[in-house]
Amino acid sequence: MTAATTRLSSRFSLPQLSSRQQLGAFLLALLLAFAWLVPWLFDADPARQQLTRILQAPSLAEPFGTDHLGRSMLARLAAAIRLSLGMALLSVATAAIPGVLLGVVAGWRGGWSDRLLGSLADACLALPGLLLVLLLVAIAPGNFWALYVGISLVLWIEYFRVVRARTQALVTSPQIEASRLLGFGPTMLFRRHLWPELAPQVFTLAAFGAASAILAMAALGFVSVGLRPPTAELGLMMIELLPYYHEAPWAMAQPIIVLFVVVMSLNLLAGKDPR
Amino acid sequence: MTSRWTQGLGRLLLSRLFQAGLVAWLVGTLTFILTRSLPGDMAYRIAAGRYGYDMVDGAAAEAVRAELALDQPAAGAYFSWLWDLLQLDLGRSLVSGNPVIQELSHQLGHSLSLAIIAVLLSLLIGPPLGLVAGLKPGGMLDRSSEVAANVLRALPPFAVGLLLIMLFAVTLGWLPVAGHGSALHNVLPALTLALGLAAVSSRVARNAMADVSHSAYYAFSRTKGLNERQSFMRHGLRNAAVPVVAYLGVQFVYLIEGVVVVETLFAWPGIGHALVHAIVARDVPMIQGTALVMGLLFVMLNTAVDIACHFLDPRRRHA
Numbered sequence: 001m002t003a004a005t006t007r008l009s010s011r012f013s014l015p016q017l018s019s020r021q022q023l024g025a026f027l028l029a030l031l032l033a034f035a036w037l038v039p040w041l042f043d044a045d046p047a048r049q050q051l052t053r054i055l056q057a058p059s060l061a062e063p064f065g066t067d068h069l070g071r072s073m074l075a076r077l078a079a080a081i082r083l084s085l086g087m088a089l090l091s092v093a094t095a096a097i098p099g100v101l102l103g104v105v106a107g108w109r110g111g112w113s114d115r116l117l118g119s120l121a122d123a124c125l126a127l128p129g130l131l132l133v134l135l136l137v138a139i140a141p142g143n144f145w146a147l148y149v150g151i152s153l154v155l156w157i158e159y160f161r162v163v164r165a166r167t168q169a170l171v172t173s174p175q176i177e178a179s180r181l182l183g184f185g186p187t188m189l190f191r192r193h194l195w196p197e198l199a200p201q202v203f204t205l206a207a208f209g210a211a212s213a214i215l216a217m218a219a220l221g222f223v224s225v226g227l228r229p230p231t232a233e234l235g236l237m238m239i240e241l242l243p244y245y246h247e248a249p250w251a252m253a254q255p256i257i258v259l260f261v262v263v264m265s266l267n268l269l270a271g272k273d274p275r
Numbered sequence: 276m277t278s279r280w281t282q283g284l285g286r287l288l289l290s291r292l293f294q295a296g297l298v299a300w301l302v303g304t305l306t307f308i309l310t311r312s313l314p315g316d317m318a319y320r321i322a323a324g325r326y327g328y329d330m331v332d333g334a335a336a337e338a339v340r341a342e343l344a345l346d347q348p349a350a351g352a353y354f355s356w357l358w359d360l361l362q363l364d365l366g367r368s369l370v371s372g373n374p375v376i377q378e379l380s381h382q383l384g385h386s387l388s389l390a391i392i393a394v395l396l397s398l399l400i401g402p403p404l405g406l407v408a409g410l411k412p413g414g415m416l417d418r419s420s421e422v423a424a425n426v427l428r429a430l431p432p433f434a435v436g437l438l439l440i441m442l443f444a445v446t447l448g449w450l451p452v453a454g455h456g457s458a459l460h461n462v463l464p465a466l467t468l469a470l471g472l473a474a475v476s477s478r479v480a481r482n483a484m485a486d487v488s489h490s491a492y493y494a495f496s497r498t499k500g501l502n503e504r505q506s507f508m509r510h511g512l513r514n515a516a517v518p519v520v521a522y523l524g525v526q527f528v529y530l531i532e533g534v535v536v537v538e539t540l541f542a543w544p545g546i547g548h549a550l551v552h553a554i555v556a557r558d559v560p561m562i563q564g565t566a567l568v569m570g571l572l573f574v575m576l577n578t579a580v581d582i583a584c585h586f587l588d589p590r591r592r593h594a
Contacts, residue, residue: 126297127570130532135305138554138562139312215431219532222433223539223551238437245445256434264429 017271024207024268027261035081044075046232055248067237067251068244077258079232084262087148087217088210094152096206099159104194106160107167108186114164121157129154133216134225142228151216155209162201170197207270211263218259234259284585291578298570303360306563307353365567366560368553375564378549383568386534386545390572392461393468393530394523401473402480402519409484409515410507420477427474432533436467436540464541468533472526479522483515490514517588524580531573546572 017025038044050070058065064073106114124132133150140146170176176193184192214234220226221235229236237255245252318340319331359366365375408417427435443450443463450462487493488511496506535547542548546565553561 122294123297123301126294126574127301127566128528128531128573130535131566131569131573132301134535134550134554135302135309135562135566138557139305139309141554141557211429219431219433219536223536225551225554235433238433242437245441249441252437256430256437259431259434260426260429263431264425267425267429 020268021271024265024270027265028269031081031258031262031265032085035078035085038074038078042072042074044072044078046071046075046079047230048072048075055244055251057248058250064254065248065251067241068248073251073254076232076237077254080234080237080255081258081262083231083233084214084217084259085210087144087151088213088266091148091152091155091213092206092209094148095155095209096159096202099156100163100198100202102156103160103163104167104190107164108171110168117160118164121160124153124157129212130216130219133220137220137225141225144227147217147220147226151213154216155213158205158209159202162205163198166198166201167194170194204270207266211266211270214259214262214266234262284582287581287585288578291574291581294577295571295574298574299360299567300357302563302567302570303357304353306559306566307356309562310356310559311349360563360567365564368558368561375560378561379546379564379568382544382546382549382565383572385543386538386547386572389461389464389468389538389543389545390530390534392465393472393533396465396469397472397476400469401476402516404473405477405480405482405519406484406511406515408477409481410488412481412485412488417481420481424474424478427470430471431536432467432471432529433536433540435470436463436537439463439467440540460541464537464543467537467541468530471529471533475526475529476519476522480515480519483518484511487511487514513587517584520580520583520587524577527573527576527580530576531569534569 048071050066053066053070054068056062056066056070062072062074064077067073067076102117106117127135132154133147136150136153137143137146170193173193176189179189179193217226217233218235218238221233221237222239224236224239227233227236229240234255238252238259241248241252241255318336363376365379367374368378371378404416404420408414408420411417430438440463451457451460493506493510496510497503501509531547534545535550537543538545538548539551546568549561550565550569552558553565
């Protein structure tokens with residue numbers, strides 16, 4: 001695995017995946033295919049209630065059964081995966097781009113910009129992440145964008161810190177000094193020297209960040225301060241189905257299993273042993 | 276002697292104090308924005324909370340408005356809001372009508388006992404497992420504990436809690452499902468948090484121990500004639516303890532987040548449960564109070580970790 005990561009770091013091209021990462025990528029591809037193919041192949045509306053057919057066991061017509069309002073579990077799970085992965089992608093991108101750029105600025109320039117950005121990051125880290133997200137969600141309850149802003153605000157710090165530390169070390173390295181003396185501009189230096197070194201770490205952080213974004217959204221849904229019903233969301237589905245555990249244990253188990261597979265696939269894809 | 280031990284401790288405490296101030300400011304500011312963005316007239320809402328919905332009239336609302344300076348421009352109101360916070364005047368809960376401090380002191384005890392039991396339990400499970408696994412990297416125990424840790428890490432605390440409830444409370448019927456009262460009620464919520472914490476700390480301890488057991492000084496302690504046990508006790512334990520303890524600080528993020536979710540799941544009468552309830556009920560003073568206490572608790576736990584690391588690792592003192 002370490003061999004794979006060092007190989008990975010020296011390449012600009014497509015990274016070589018370790019067997020662990022391949023398994024993660026495979027699982028993620030399965031989830032993506034499931035989430036986006038279901039609405040094509042089935043006539044499935046995640047919000048359509050059929051009160052005469054509640055809590056039905058899996059059958060040919062409803063491969064995953066129905067929930068307490070007779071809604072198709074298949075459609076709801078697919079919608080929940082689309083929502084979770086979409087939100088994760090959005091907040092990771094929102095966090096990673098400024099995080100990396102500000103990290104490079106702080107590590108490269110040093111001085112007051114470093115101190116200013118560093119204390120900004122410390123301010124966002126003063127509270128545990130979920131608490132910050134909770135407070136933001138309290139301002140606009142049930143709002144997807146509050147959730148998204150909160151999660152991105154928590155996530156960008158990791159990119160910033162890692163990139164800053166790495167940049168500080170790299171800027172004084174002989175190869176960058178040499179390129180500078182040859183008169184190359186900062187864009188060129190970033191593309192040629194910094195990014196290839198930073199990319200694998202940013203990729204790892206992005207995979208973990210996506211997993212924690214999904215977990216945060218599910219946690220808020222679970223304590224019913226996140227998104228509101230009837231949205232199909234994994235945490236929300238768990239807490240909605242909890243009272244029907246005895247009648248329909250399979251329904252209750254589905255969102256848990258899906259959340260587990262989503263997070264597991266992202267953790268595996270991240271590659272390194274997460275601390 | 277004392278100066279040698281306390282060297283550098285002051286700066287460390289100062290930065291944590293600064294963090295505590297930051298927490299108070301952040302919580303105060305966010306809850307202030309919350310009051311200003313509440314739908315409807317804040318004065319009527321607070322008056323309704325104080326006197327009951329049937330007793331509210333225009334005069335009562337005006338009295339509240341004047342008392343809390345709600346008619347003031349936002350900037351002035353913001354500073355008086357922060358000033359109240361600085362004096363630890365957290366106001367009264369809009370739901371129960373009791374002072375927030377009184378509610379908090381009641382809930383803090385429950386949360387603390389849950390958190391302490393969880394941390395102790397996780398320290399009993401995680402690091403010992405990791406240390407033993409780290410002595411033989413790649414062995415059976417190492418591999419199986421890695422798989423278990425990976426599985427647990429992919430499950431959020433509420434899912435672990437649900438699975439434990441189903442297994443121990445519903446299927447086996449050994450333990451109560453939720454609630455509070457006897458010592459047995461502690462077991463499931465604490466175990467839920469502890470498993471998540473131990474999943475990480477066992478891996479940290481394993482990596483630390485693997486590093487130590489491959490190091491030159493560890494090999495030397497064996498060649499100079501100490502037996503396995505002696506070199507572990509004298510050279511292994513303390514060196515491996517530093518990353519484990521330092522990493523506890525990061526794990527407290529998980530603990531605080533877990534407390535919110537796990538208390539809600541198990542109907543545990545603690546601060547996390549109160550925070551969630553306050554958010555649902557839009558009880559602003561309680562949101563502020565609970566978030567503040569949880570934030571400060573986080574800072575305090577991290578300070579404790581800093582101090583522990585300071586005494587464990589002499590290299591930090593002289594750095």
